[in-house]
Amino acid sequence: MTLAAHAETTPIEAPAAPSVVSEDAMKGGWYAVFVMALVVMLAQIDRNVISLMVQPMKRDLGLSDTQVSLLIGLAFSVTYTLVGPPVSRIADRGFRRPVVAASLAIWSCATAACGLAQNFWQLFLGRAVVGGAESASSPASLSMIADVIPRHKLPRAYAIYNAGFIGGGALALTLGGLLLGALRHMEPIHVPGIGLIRDWQIVFIVLGLPGLLVSLLIMLTVPEPQRRSGHKAEGYPLREVLRFLVANRAMHLPMLCGVLLNSMQAFGAAAWVPAFYERTYGWGPAVAGPLLGPINMASALAGLFFGAWLAERLAKRRDDANLRVMFLANFLSIPFMVIQPLMPSPWLALSLSAVGGAIAAMGGAGYNSALQLSTPNAMRGQINALYLFCIAAIGGTLGPLFIALLTDFVAGKEEDLRYVLVGFRALFAPLDCFLIWLAVRPYGKAFRARIEAGD
Template identity: 45%
Template sequence: MTDIAAAQPDPDRAASPVYRPHYSDEAWPAARQAYHVAWVLAAVQMCAQLNNGVMTLLVEPIKRDLQLTDMEMSYLLGFSVSLFYVLIGIPAARLVDRHNRKHLLAVSVFLWSLASAACGLAQNFWQFFAARFGIGAGESISGPLSYSLMADYFPPEKLPRAIAIYNVGFQGGTALSLLLGAVMIHLLSGMPAIHLPLLGAVREWQVVWVVTGLMGIPILLLVATIVEPKRRGFSAAAVVGMQPRKVGLRETLRYLLAHWRLYGPMFLGLCFTAMHMFGTAAWSAAFYARTYGWAPASTGLYTGLLSLVLAVPALFGAVWLNDHFRNRGHPDANMRVLAIGFTASAPFMIAAPLMPSPWLALGMGGIGTALMLMAAPSLNSALQVVTPNEIRGQITALYLFTMTAVGGGLGPTYFAFLTQYVWGDEALLRYAIATSAAISFPLAAVTYWAGVKPYRRRILEMRADGAPL
């Protein structure tokens, strides 16, 4: 059956101007060095997630002190960060495909740490918006270069493990941001405003932001310990018919369009889920406060602990499941695990906000998130494996832009719209969340299942061309 499938013509392949991929046959970096880099990148991602997690806990005090509406707050939660991706983030990702990624990573961490501290000095909406824009400036290039580094440190069969480690940083950062945020909010609760020259009053939630920014200093020291690896994989020049250093955004977009059957399900499915997940994350503290009367500190403590408990088994369960399908001869293991994860998580994500108690809501949401997390390493691995090296950073940036622009940019505002204009009452936020989940997750599951066949066909073709898959 494999030979028959490999022999079938691929319309995506026929649409490509030239398809003579060349794969590097040099030895991969030592496993110890590779895993060290994966854990450093996880720590970087953990630091980045502190910004987002802390922001969700501080929605109500920021809204109160800056006298903002739900819609204005939604712009600070999502649109302000994603705006940088629209203006500069994607073109800047070209640097990932051309320059030293270690140095770029250090600049990225420095920028978002400085911007995080600046959030603590904001006195009005526009100052806060500018600082959040700076966070987006720093974070926009971090994801593309992290995935690019891992793809050059790990062979394809081990890449899901590296990305699982990286996602531990993502989930760990989210959990720690909730826990640390809860602790800091509790310790600083009732603290009188500090009046500084030129800056005016600095409140307790602003001190939390300054501390968050300072956490970037030890991360910069970790980044200094990694080494830039040799780039490997198949050449973009062989695929798009140009010299590698001349492959820019136009050629990258042309490649994506020529292979829309392969990439389309990955990008479209991400749109559906990102909008819901970013919206949920942004309004989680408000949801528990409005629905169950929990204080932000309590929400941060319980959701943070739950994330820590579930993240590691979920992510490494994904690695086991991926290996299981790979060992059983499924070349589409990455996309198959992705589709299974989102299909299984859908009913739990829909039911969670409708539960009669906060504990049941936490439990249902935790199970749904854990099942969804099982898909995360597979999705990112699938994207890296089938993408040419010289455009890997740019395609990853477009992918993360989709997640940030659609999810981060529209998700919080989408939830505010559902709450304010569809359900007509801020107290009915729970129904806005359930409505979004009932739309997003079934659509995402169907989309990912539609992507299994073209992904399997591409993997078989790459094997026929000599790829070590």
């Protein structure tokens, strides 16, 4: 894609006048990054804690593995798909901060409401509200960060943001497991007009409500950032966003497909790994959760910040540095992820998971940076929403569902979940690496085009 062709397809925003960034502005920018990291951490806690409830939900609500996978995936993604695109358009019009704050408040209440559910459909409804609200937050957050942090420091900014993502997934296991352990002797509580409230339902309530305080914090302390380059106040309409994607399909088609396959693996594993440890090694949620959470978080954070450092260092010599680091991370993690479920002991499985997780996490900051730096400023919210739709809605639905269907109807036995996980990784991991590799060179050209356009 030449710059001329790009200019014909998408209006180029006027470059902003050079300015000196004050120390106070830099501090405010990094503060905003940390708050957005806190928001995505809460999102991951509220989304992922349900993976610890697989066995209790099956027991108390009489669910199958397939029904559980629908609660984890489809219930979340249906509204994620419907709400994300139109709300990201609102964010691109300059209302990013209120979008983040409002969505956080809504999904926090919905998570707490999941603790009151008495059957499959009530829990499905609660998860649907969580999905719809979460779809609005991340596109706006990612766009805000790109306007408050200098371009050459974006990988470390997105490393901090992704640390919230990783920390949330880990805390979902850790806090959820600790709460389940503390409440394990609790007798069900009968609430008039609602029904029985069990220990695992209390966990939803306790973990959901803190988001209301953070929502208030955002409105009181985080200003709406000014667009770094010339801002098209009304944003770009969807047809122009689609035209931009088609014109830059050499990058976006393989990258989008690769990210989708990668997310299917990540969400599929996240949904079923606690059940894997229980079915294979006898570790219940109260044992596996507090171990999986800190170990996964420590290894992933180490990989994440090393990957950000590597991307920034490589960017001094290569325009395609961000996406190249993502490819290396995905490729080098394959052997660890494939053989991990076959280990004879849970400790070996944990060790391989930690190494593979650290390597895989190296690509997170580069991926987020690549997407922002190759996209016109005022359409970043909508582009982020598209990618997050593929990651969270499609990948988050199909990953857990495929594993559940293979376990229920192919393997046939719960304890064979480990072999399903092996086959799943072995099939999709090499393919997602190949697709990301196809996008590396086109990304370098797109990045250079945005630099020349003044973004």
